[in-house]
Amino acid sequence: MILAIGFATYFNIAVRVDAASALARFDQLTAQLAPRRAAVHGERALRLLEKAGQDTEQLAPLMLRVADAQLERRRHQRAAMLLRDALATKSSDKLSNRKRAQYEDKLARASILSGDIETAVAIYASFLDLAGDDASRGGGENQTDISAYYAERVGDAARYFTEALNHARPYEPLSGAREAQLAAASNMASLGAFYAMRDDGAYAAAGLLSSAYLIRSKLLGNDHQDTVQLTLVLGPVYTGMGRLDDAERLYLEAFHAQEEIKGANSPDLSLYIKLLTGVYEKQGRYTEAQALQEHMRNLFRDAFGAQRYAANRERDRREDINRPVSQQFLLEAEYAPADLVSAAEYSIPTAKSPNIDEMKLRLAGDRDADPREANLPARLAQLISLCRSESGERISLRSGYRSYATQKVLYANIGSKGTVTPPGMSEHQTGLAADINVDNRFMRPSDRAYQCFEENAYRFGFILSYPPGNNYLPGEDPYEPWHWRYVGVSTAQLYREAGPHQKPQEFLAALPCYQERAASGVFPAIGEDDICLSAKSETKVAANEPERAQPASVEENTARILNKTPAARSPR
Numbered sequence: 001m002i003l004a005i006g007f008a009t010y011f012n013i014a015v016r017v018d019a020a021s022a023l024a025r026f027d028q029l030t031a032q033l034a035p036r037r038a039a040v041h042g043e044r045a046l047r048l049l050e051k052a053g054q055d056t057e058q059l060a061p062l063m064l065r066v067a068d069a070q071l072e073r074r075r076h077q078r079a080a081m082l083l084r085d086a087l088a089t090k091s092s093d094k095l096s097n098r099k100r101a102q103y104e105d106k107l108a109r110a111s112i113l114s115g116d117i118e119t120a121v122a123i124y125a126s127f128l129d130l131a132g133d134d135a136s137r138g139g140g141e142n143q144t145d146i147s148a149y150y151a152e153r154v155g156d157a158a159r160y161f162t163e164a165l166n167h168a169r170p171y172e173p174l175s176g177a178r179e180a181q182l183a184a185a186s187n188m189a190s191l192g193a194f195y196a197m198r199d200d201g202a203y204a205a206a207g208l209l210s211s212a213y214l215i216r217s218k219l220l221g222n223d224h225q226d227t228v229q230l231t232l233v234l235g236p237v238y239t240g241m242g243r244l245d246d247a248e249r250l251y252l253e254a255f256h257a258q259e260e261i262k263g264a265n266s267p268d269l270s271l272y273i274k275l276l277t278g279v280y281e282k283q284g285r286y287t288e289a290q291a292l293q294e295h296m297r298n299l300f301r302d303a304f305g306a307q308r309y310a311a312n313r314e315r316d317r318r319e320d321i322n323r324p325v326s327q328q329f330l331l332e333a334e335y336a337p338a339d340l341v342s343a344a345e346y347s348i349p350t351a352k353s354p355n356i357d358e359m360k361l362r363l364a365g366d367r368d369a370d371p372r373e374a375n376l377p378a379r380l381a382q383l384i385s386l387c388r389s390e391s392g393e394r395i396s397l398r399s400g401y402r403s404y405a406t407q408k409v410l411y412a413n414i415g416s417k418g419t420v421t422p423p424g425m426s427e428h429q430t431g432l433a434a435d436i437n438v439d440n441r442f443m444r445p446s447d448r449a450y451q452c453f454e455e456n457a458y459r460f461g462f463i464l465s466y467p468p469g470n471n472y473l474p475g476e477d478p479y480e481p482w483h484w485r486y487v488g489v490s491t492a493q494l495y496r497e498a499g500p501h502q503k504p505q506e507f508l509a510a511l512p513c514y515q516e517r518a519a520s521g522v523f524p525a526i527g528e529d530d531i532c533l534s535a536k537s538e539t540k541v542a543a544n545e546p547e548r549a550q551p552a553s554v555e556e557n558t559a560r561i562l563n564k565t566p567a568a569r570s571p572r
C-alpha cells in the first residue's frame, strides 16, 4: 500500500518534471520559429500534463498555442480539434473579443482545409452577423473596430472557400440531422449572398450557394420558396462566371417547379422566362430567346386584361398599398405598418446590417395568392436578381422602412441638404419604398441596373416615385432615380399602361378613376385630356385597346423549349 502510494507520488513527480521539460522545449522551439519540432514537444507536454491530472480547463491556453504550431505544420485536422476543445472551455471566456475571433477564424480555416465546411460556415455566418454595417462596406476601414475586423475575416475567407469548393459539383454534407443540415444551408445561403456581392467572391459564392441549393432541394423540394429564392441569387452568379449551362439548368428547374404549382399560364413564370431569355441571348441562341420573349408577352396580356384590374381593385384598396405620399399628401405621425419583415429573409441583398429596422419592408402579401410568396419582398428579390443578371452590377437595398420618429431625427441631422425628406412626406414610413444601391452607392440613371428597373420594375409591382421634374418633395431637385415604391403588380401595370406620364402621386390619388376606366376598357385617344386628372370625371368613350393576334408557331416553339426536362442534365 505504502509502496503503491510512494510509486504514484514518484510517478507524478516524474511526469511533472518531464512535462516541464517538454513545455520548456516547446517554448524554446516556438521562439526559434521551428513549428514542426515545437508541435511534437507541445503535444508531449499536453499528454503528460493530462496524465498529471490537469483538465481541459487548465490546458486550454497551451492547447491554443499548440494548435498554432500544428497549423504551421499544416496539420489542419489536429489543429481544428485542439482549437474546438479549447474554445469550448469556460477559461476561454476570458479571451478578449478580438482574440477569440482570431482563434475562431483559425478554427474555421483549419476546418475548411480539413474538409469540414459546416463548422467554417457556421463561424463565418456568425461573424457576418456581428460585422453589421461593416460587412457591406467591405470592412478594413478602421482596424481598431471589432465589427470591421469580423467583416475583414469573412472577406478573407473567400479564398479558402474557393479552394475547398472549386469543383464543378457542390459540397454535400452526408450526415447530420435534417434540422442541422437546413441550418447549414441557411448559413451557406447568407455567406454565399455576401460573397456574391464581392469582386473576388464568385467562386466561393457559387460553391456555397449551390451546396445550400442541393440541401434545400433535397430536403424541402425544388418548389419550396426557400429553394426558389436561392435560384435568384445563384443564377446571376453563374451567369457572371460564364457558367451559362448551369444557369440554364437552374432556371429551368425553377420554371418547372413554379409551373407545377401555378399552371402553365401563370404570369409568375415570366421571371424565369426572362432569366432564361438572358442566358439564351448570351449563348447566341437568339431564336429560342425570341420565342420565350413572345411567350412572356402573351402571358402578361392574358393576366392583365381589363377584367383583372377590376378583380384586383378591392384587394389593393384593402391592403392600403396605394396611398399617395408627398408634401401634398402627408402621412400622420402615428401611421405605422403592421406587417414589416426583414428583407434579408427574402434573399434581398442589404447594404446595412440585416437586423436593423431600416432593412425591413412591408410584407404586403397578395390575398388571393399565397401571401408567403406573392408579396413585396419576394418580388423585390426577383426584380433585383433579374437586373443583377442583366446588368452585371451589384444591387442592394440601401433603405427600406423608416418610422416617423427616425425620419424626424434624420431630417434634423441632415436637414434639407441631403436626400432626406421631412417626416410625414416620406414613403419610407409606409414600408413600401426601397432606396436602391448600385455598387455601394445610390442608383443612377446611367446605371445599366437602372435601365433594367425602368423596363421591368412594374412587372414586380414597383414604380419610380419621384421622377424628374416632380414637385412632391421640398428642395431644389426632387428627382430620386434610386427610390422605388411598391404599389402592387396590377396597379403598377395600370400606371404603365393607362396612367399619366411621370405623375405617380397624382395617379395614386386618382386611382379609383383609372381603375374604373380600365375595367370598362375605355382609354383616352392620343392627345385627349386625361379625364382622371381633370376635375370632371364623366366617362368619355374612346377607342378600345386593340387586341393582338397570337401566332401559333411561337406557342409551339415555346412549348418545345420549355419542355426540355432539366433532369436530363443532373447537377452531379
Ligand SMILES: [Zn+2]
Pocket: 399, 428, 433, 434, 435, 480, 482, 483
Ligand atoms: Zn427613398
